[in-house]
Amino acid sequence: MTSEGDQRGRAAEQLWAAWRDGYRLDAVAAADRPGDLAEGMAVQLAVETLAGPGYGWKIAATGPGGQAFLGVDGPLAGRLLERFQHQNGDTVPADTLHMGVAEAEFAFVLGADLEPAEVRSVDDVLAAVGAVHLAIELPDSRYERFDQVGGPQLVADAACAGRMIIGREVREWAEVDLVRHPVSLRVGPAAEHGSGELVLGDPRKALHWLAIELPRLGTRLRAGELIATGSTTKPLPIRPGDEVVADFGELGTVRARIAG
Template sequence: MNRITAAADYLMGLRRGRRQVPHLPEEIAPRNLQEGYQVQNAFVGRLLAWHGGKTCGYKIACTSRVAQEALGVSTPLFGRLLTATSYASGITLPADDFLVRCAEVEFGFLLGEDLPPDRDYTVESIRPWVAAVVPALEIVDHRFVDWQKVGAATLAADNAIHGAWISGPPVTDWHRFDLAQQATALIVNSQRCFPGSGAAVLGHPLAALAWLANELPRYGLSLRAGDYVSTGLTTAIYLAQPGDHLRGDFGPLGQVEVRFTS
């Protein structure tokens, strides 16, 4: 068994057992980002075998200063969205399915066409490939006690610490909105409010999408028609508690809601 396979098996054991560790064992921890994504690919295969379903797009982590400081990294990371852990707005999720429940209000995109992998995408040039904007909540979950110390490669290996994705109704006439200036908010139990905006995401949510489109070909991947992409945190981080009701508010672009069992 090589170190990539061993790391994927180890992460799967942590996921199944709902356990956390300080870090991956040194002998199997990915030594660089390339190895981290190799482990991620193997780990996602194991998640699909366990949950069923298929991949349905990508999540991008560490696209805001808040997220990068919280995780101790200086570059965005990507992970895979899975149909088995992607839900429509209004879902109630078992709180015990997660170790952390870190809630993030994120701009999602639905792609209308395959993106040619041999282009240098920008905020402007990637617009025609976007079929819809999707208001979304990501629930980050991870297996590490010292999550701020494990580093980018290990975070990438753990599918960029993705737990679940909840999406609201897609908005197809999104072009008339300035996504960078669009206000967002995470509203907890109709009381606490954490404000944000699209500018928190690399300056513009489409900048995160362009980053992903440019990054994926380095790993033999590309964006396809029908893929969803969640672009990262727009507000402060909130660790949801059992019984919480969370609402992501995107103003005229809609809302998305999730509740956790007590």
Template structure:
């Protein structure tokens, strides 16, 4: 199976769920940091989607049994204030489309045993998207400064991994522009009001029932979720 085939599988899943009445809440870009690319042995980003019933709020208690092999990633969450239609979207245009920036955590999951996956596997598996958690209040940060923001992934109160926005393709807005351009080649736009996650600051870490995960943005705030 090639990459185009993998995205065709993903698109079929999206259309099947939409036809069943599920509501698209946003998109995710994955594998945007050196840490994540090294962890999964790939050299390019990918993208997927999530529905509104996959989105949790701050302090959510999330059943770990609802996943196969969950891992957590600390991320930004961008809520768009205007549509983005590629191809040809620049970094500046992507910045201008961002209305609010939130603390977010993506719960990634895999149907492939032991996470022994290649790029085509994760793409066909909706970019390994299991669920999303997003803060209730936006972060007080200028979108022009996101590359310098540091985020630490904390598991059960212990700081485990840390990275800056620069680790996310040089600037966390770059994956948003990339996504808009890739989707634009398919005639698909990112709509105002959609939530877009641009990728993890750090490598993903496994979680089990009884543990908490925090995306700690220092003085900007944090987001914590609990697995039960």
């Protein structure tokens, strides 16, 4: 008789093999496929045991457009893996560009663990924040048709986590109106403009959502973790050789080049 742990492990092996070797899955094998978001998270955390340590989380589908495109009715939580973390100005390998887009994001770093029983309001969560950074996300998926596999399989695949470029710290972040602060994303001559309002109405509310959602899925937020809260503009297409610039005005810029 096959146990849930066996199914979880096999699903994780399928996803990590596709991630590691650069090929795409139609779907997780039917016998091993997660049936709900909690099962998807269990697979996601099993992928981490194969891929190496994580350092935080990303939130996908934080706007109605992204949710409609992916066929989900709410945001999704994905683990960020250390091996795919980059710093401002890095040249990033062009090996995970199946989705082929870039996003400009606000990323919170926790200064303390968040105990689920203590998370009631946005202020409860903000009290645990130690820093805010500017970031560029290059999301990706291990599914050929990631818009058709559904929420549980997307969560199993770390909610389309790819590479993350971490920029400067915003020291006076508590005084910044993250909802209205203008953000521009540029890739070559193409540009998109937006603000934190596109991130569930407020990036801080997105962080609060994650603090509530993760315990429902069997895990929680911990001190030192970075949480990328979602795209502040419409994503822009990227190709090998492109330079990506996320401009947060007076707060600073984040840059990355896609290897040619």
